[in-house]
Amino acid sequence: DTGVSQDPRHKITKRGQNVTFRCDPISEHNRLYWYRQTLGQGPEFLTYFQNEAQLEKSRLLSDRFSAERPKGSFSTLEIQRTEQGDSAMYLCASEESTNTEAFFGQGTRLTVV
């Protein structure tokens, strides 16, 4: 599968624990995005990278969230001290350039208990 891949697909964690998700974009895509989706809502933008540079962060991204794309390839999203409100589907997408076709991964479903 040469599409966007995310790992893990599911994560159950206790409140207060830290979690890290990984996204592997399509290899030639420079732009990488993270979105969060809760039940009954469309995906909401969290942050994006152009190569290794993090260019924009949403106000949704509290200081407990951090994202990296160290070599301009894969990206990680870490949530520290998880809260029940962090329970959601976390989606990664990549695209070749601005406003072209965004290719989405299958998402990581996080459940905080």
Add this chain to the structure above:
Amino acid sequence: AQRVTQPEKLLSVFKGAPVELKCNYSYSGSPELFWYVQYSRQRLQLLLRHISRESIKGFTADLNKGETSFHLKKPFAQEEDSAMYYCALGTGKLIFGQGTTLQVKP
């Protein structure tokens, strides 16, 4: 404010009936608009974008800047069209509407 509104959470039609999924947007610049679709147990994927003016799987969408709308239409719905449809505004990132579930009954 940049916003996308999809007023219908659920649209249920019979096979062969026309379909129109509504989308309105709010954006001060020149909009780039998309429809994404998510079939059951599959990832979100692009259905069409206004700039390409293509018809994909029989669906079309016309950008109406006067009404700030980008409604998705298909003249004859098929059962395989049943899915979740999201309208999105491209501003570098995507701003999505809440989505409309299309249910096509046999």
